[in-house]
Every structure is written in structure tokens, then in C-alpha cells.
Amino acid sequence: MKKKISGLILLALTGCFLLAPGSQADAQVAIHASVDKTIVSLNEQITLTVSVTGSGASIPDPQIPLLSNFSVYSSGKSQSISIINGQMETDTEYTYVLVPRFFGKGTIPPIAINYGGREYQTRPIVIKVSQNGPPANQGAPQSGAGVSVQAPPGVSVQSGSGYNYARNRAPESPDAFVKASVDRKKVYVNEQTTLSVKFFTAVSLAGSPQYTPPKLSGFISEDLPPQRNGRAVVNGKTYYYSEIKLALFPVEAGRLGIGPATVNCRIQKSLSVDPFSQSFLNNIFSGQLGMTEPETLHSEPLILTALPLPEAGKPADFSGAVGNFSISASVDRTRVNVGDAVNMTMVISGQGNLKSLEAPSIPALPDFHIYDTVNSMKLNKKNDIVQGSKFFKTVLVPRISGTLTIPKIAFSYFNPKTRSYQTLYSPLLTLHVDKGAPGLAAGNASNFPASAPQEVSTISEDIRYLKPYQKVSLFERLLNRASSAGLINLFPFAFFAFFFGIDQYEEMKARNPLEVRKHQAFKKALQAVEKARKEHLSDSKEMTELLAEALTGYLADKLGQSPSALTLKGLSQEIQKANLRISPNALENIKRVWDEIDSRRFAPIGAATQAANTEIAEDVSALIESIERELK
């Protein structure tokens, strides 16, 4: 009721002032433009304030020229009226948010106002846009510091009248407050949670409130326009509110803080309005009815828990995608020539942080030359859920002809609803590649830096093909046999050793014939005795001759003498000379047998019998054996 009265009085007074004496021609008007900063980075916001001061009524709004280099957002206006010595003066401030769209120097041209047949202009303002400025904030009017928010509907921004609602400063139900909340306080890394910042006010505001978004650490944010307005009853009090929503995606696990959101506004002072009071007119004339009070409102900071993604079951190709997605793939044509470019498009659609979505890795395609993948995105924020499609376009140039296939491409993501990883596969794509005309391949792919045709490039490596059936050659088999011949390999050694031994023996014989005679004497003598016994048993003379030769030969060989030079008389001396160790007994036997042979040699023919021959042969044999034993 009180507010309604205030409104009526305000309107009545405004009408009185409009009908007050004085013409427009006499009115003085001044226009001034200023910006909060003249050096900015691309996408950083500039607040342009155009101030129009005049004593006239019905001063029109300034004409903002075409600012093609800026995105312009109107941020409202505020007006104050003062009456001094009966002279009314209005001061109207128009606020605009400009976002540059260029690099370098740009100018905000003069802003003009036509009033009373005259044009009033501001001075041009030079803005320098640098590339290396501070990083741009996301979202144009909402995310930059000092960005204005639209006043809640139903809350009038006073534009002239000094009257206002009475403010109720009861602590339990403030006139204006800011509240921030999230829809879920526990989410997985890279899962969406929605932050809502609501500015509630139950009183009128002067000018546009300035909204400073909360400081976010460890999040990727995505604005969720539009700004929503409404009316709500809080603690029995009716408020109008403006709501800004942000989609937040935690980038790391742990407890993450959301700082307070801030709204700076000017709230009309609460004055009791009693038109019958004596102070009423004093207030009017002192201008106190139109005075405002700056107010800085903060929301409570929030803590959100970002859960880490489970390690169990994490696919090897997982690259951090969280949400619910689908994948498709296609090529723009399926029949091409070698060297022709084919566009392969993979589309991942669904709900989740599509901006951070990485392209699924294409497996090695040795049959293709693969160029860089280019991506684009189509976002939609229906029901405040970030969703849409991301397109990954890759140019493939076949290097060989034939039916080539692009294998299924895997894409893995974590679905927070099912709390599990899921892997999707794109369909198998088949291309029919013709050889094309000679030399055409490079020409068709002229837009692409195909590898130099004169160079040999390895497409893939594989084992070599089968060998035609062939037998192992005879020579190789011979070698293998030779290596595994075993004892047979001893034969050449034996062969060599045999002839080597003979050679050595012959050499020895040549070097020392007496020794050889001595060595062979026994064998030779026995052979002679045996021959005499076998061949001449009945021929006493011949046999005796042979036995005599055997005995004298044996002794001569042992003594190193000629058999003919050896006599029985000189035998003892010769034995002593030769140092032969023959016992006297043996010497006696030698003499006895020698005599016996001599007597038989010179006896008449036919006197001896075969038995006597055998006996004498055995005697000779026994004698030689006994001498040989003694000499050993």
C-alpha cells in the first residue's frame, strides 16, 4: 500500500515537472562518454557509459552509431533528477557492454544526441585490442567482471522519481540477496553439475546491478543461457529474482570450491513517505527522495566433491569422455581413384562435455595417407544439459588400389549413470579404389601434400612369401653327412698314420742298421729254424746248413758282425766286446749246439734220421729263445 502511494506521488510530481515553465530551446544538454578501460584483449568486455545531463524535459536517448567491430549489449540506464532553486536537472547514464571483435586499434565513434534542434556529440574513444591480454572469460555479458544483469522484472529501476519503496532491513528477510546452489554436490570428474546463481530482490534498484561470477577453480564452465527471471516467496516475503546458470565440469578429483558470486547494486534508500509530513517537501527539495545506496551482495561459497573415475575396467583408449554418447562414421564417397581425397567424418553425439572430447584415435592405416583431423561442434543446452554432436573430419588419401577397409574405430567413455566404462565402435567402412589413369593420382591429390612419387615409401611390413618346393642339394647333404660321419672320420687319420709310421720306420732303419739287425735277429732266426724244420726235415744237410745260418746269423746280428766272420773260438771275446749279458751256461750251450751242427755238417750224407733233425732244430730253437730271454 505504501509502495503504491509512493508510486502515485512520483508520477504526479513527474507530471508537474514536465509541465513546468521553460522551453526546450533554452535547455542545456551535455553528453559525455567514458569507458572503464581502453586496452583490452579479444573478447574482454568494455563498459561504455554515456552520460546525458540536461535541464530540459524529454531528452531523447543517445544514438549509438553502428559499431561493427564490437558486439554491443545494452546494460540499461539509470537516471537521477535534482531540482535546485526551482531548476530541474536530469542526469541519465546509459551503460553498454562492448566486446571487441578485432585486433589493434579501433575507435568508438562520437555518440550523438539531438535535442532542441541541435546535435550534441561525445568525443571518439580509441580502444586498443591486444592479442596478449588476459584470457577471455566465457560468455559475453554474464561472465566478465562488472557485467550487468538485467534487473528482475517487477522491480522497477527508478528513472526520475525520488520516491521508492520502503526498505525492510529485517535480518531474517533481507531486501536483496544472492544465492548460489548446485544440483549435485558429488559428481565424477568431467561429469556435469549445474550451478545456479539467483539474485533476489524485493525492492527497487537504481541502475543495473553488476554481477561478478564466482571464482571457479578446477572446473570447466559452460554458460546456460538465457537469464531466467521470476518471482518467488522466501520466508513469506515475495521476491523477484534473476537466475544465471552455469554447467560445471570438474577437471580433477577432490573437493573443489566455488567462490561467492557477487552482485553490486544500488538500492533506493528507504524513506517514510508522508505527504502530510512537514519534512516531505524538505526531502523533495533536498533531493533525498531520489538517493540510492550502493550494496554489495555475496552468495555463500560452495564445496563440491569430484569423484575420481574408477581404474577398474578402464579401456586403453579411454581419453576422459564422461557422459552418454553414440558414435557414427561415414565417408563422402566409396569409389575413388588412388590419390583421391576421401572425407571421413566421425560424429560423437550425446550428453557431456563435448568441448573437451578428443578425437577417437584412428588405427594405423598403411594403405592411406592420413591428414590432420579437424573438428567442429554443434551444442544444444536443452533442459540445462550440455549436449550435442562433435564432428571429426579426417581426409584420407588411398595409396594403393583395391578394396580397402577402414576398420572399426573405438571410442570409450565413462557413463556416470551406470558407473561403468563403455566402448562404442564405428561401423566398418569399405572403399573401392581404382588405379586411375597413370599420373592422375598425384594430380587428384594436388590439394594434399602427397609423398613424392619418385620415393619408395613403406606402406606395411610383412613376412616374405613361401618358397617354391625344393630339395636340399647333394653337396649340402654331403656336407651334412661329413659333419655327422662320426668314427668314419678317423679313417684319414689312420691312413696317414700308417704311411707316416712306415716312413718313420724306414728312416730309422736307414739311420741305425745294426740296431735294426739286433731287433730283428730273434724273429729272423726263428723263422729260419721253422723253415728248416718244415721244408728240409728229410734233407739233413740242407737242414743243418739252414740251422747253422740261423744260429750264426742270430749271433752275428746281436753282435753286429758278419756271420761269415764269426767263429766259435772268437765267440766269447766278441760277446764280451759287445757287452752282451750272456750267462756262461748259455755260452756252453751255444758251443755245444754249434759243435753239434758242425759235426753234422761235416758228417757223411744220410747218417741222420728225421728224429735227429727235429731234435737239433728244437735245440737250436731253444738255444735262441734262451739267449733272447737272457738279453732282454
Add this chain to the structure above:
Amino acid sequence: MKRQIIKAITVSVPVFLWMMVIANSVFAQQNLAAQARQKYDSGDYPASALLFQNALEKSPNNPFLQYDLGNALFKSGKLGQSIVLYQRAFDLMPRNSDIRYNLAFALKRAGENLIPSGIPPILFYIFYWLSLKELSGFFWLFTWLLLLSAGLWIKMKKPASLGPLISTSLILCSVFGIWWGIRFVLEPNSLGVIVTQTAEVRSGPGESFSVDFTAPEGRRVEILSESSGWIEVGLLKEGSRGWVSSKDVEKI
């Protein structure tokens, strides 16, 4: 005359029959190899491997059949088994470039190099131009030649005409003997290949011993000793040793 004919038949029939058996065996091998090639070309690698295996049983020391079987096994995804066959073929015919290439290719898949690092390939090729058996065969061949010619030289009262033959034989016999000796010393006495996907190498011959490390399929190992179903192996590349189940290793 009749006796001579009977004698000729008695000698020639067994020779003819023996030749028939040999020819039949060669024909059967060729037939099996041809079928195996057809299967290989059609992409039926397991069937191709089976047929090559049958052909190889008839001629187990044919390096070309071993190579072909290695190919079929490689294409069937049996890396370890294929390396066994390639290595056997390489041991018989190391100078064959196809055998060498496929062995090196398969070993690379198993994380090993055929040519040890730091050794120029040309030296490796020369050193492994002949197989161990061929080296041994050449050594014995020239040893025979040397000893027989030397024996004759003695017997023939050392004629000067045999001098070049003896000295050449001596030089070649020494070269092949030294070459063979170096190869014999440098090469592992007994080589095996891991044929299961991953072999657990334990500190002792039994499941009760701890697993020290694992060896991947296709890795060549030196067989050091055996004990009731377990084989002590030394990994050539890493220089580690341990025990693996005998089913994990196939001897070359």
C-alpha cells in the same frame, strides 16, 4: 648267359624299387607342399600349417619346408612356433635371405633382434654365411683331403706335385676348423623358444618357487638344464635365468 641275366635282375629290381620309393616320397612331399600353398593363398593358415607339417615329417631337415611352415604358423598367430621353425631353417641355411628376413621380422615382433646391436650387418652375414653343420662338413672334407694326400705323399716318396694340394687343404682345413670352433663356442649349446603367450620364469623347478619375471612369446632362450618337467633357461637378451615349465619352451 642265363645266370648273368638272373644276376642283373636280382641287383636291378631292388635298386629300382628303392628308387620308386624315393620318387614316391618326393612326389608325396611336393603334393603336400602344393596343397599347403593353396591353403596359404586362400588364407586358411591353420590348414596350411598342418599340411606343411606333414610334408616336413617326410623331410625333417629341409629348411625350405621349415620356412614355409614358419610362415603358416606366423600367419596363424603362433609367433613362438613360427620362430622355432624359422630358427631351425636359419640354422640349416643361414645365408638364405628370405629365411633370415622372416626370422628377423618375427624376432622383432617378440622384442628381439637377430643381429646383435653394435655388430655391422655385413659382418653378421659373413660370419653366418655357413651353417654350423656346413662348417663342420667343410672342416672334415678338407681334413680328409689333407690326410689322404699327405699319406699318399709319404707313400709316393714325397713327390713335389702333391705339395699344392696338401698346402691348400691345410689352409682350408684350418680356416673352417677355426671358424667352426668360434661358432661352436659362441653359440648356445641348446636353444629354445618361448611358445606360450607369457611364460612365468620361476626361481626353481616347481610351482612352489616364486615367479621372478615373465618372458613373452617368441623370446629365444638358452636351455641350461632340465628337471622333471621344468627347464632352466637363460634369456639371451636380458642375461637373466630361471625355470619355466617345459610346455612353455620348444627346443630348436
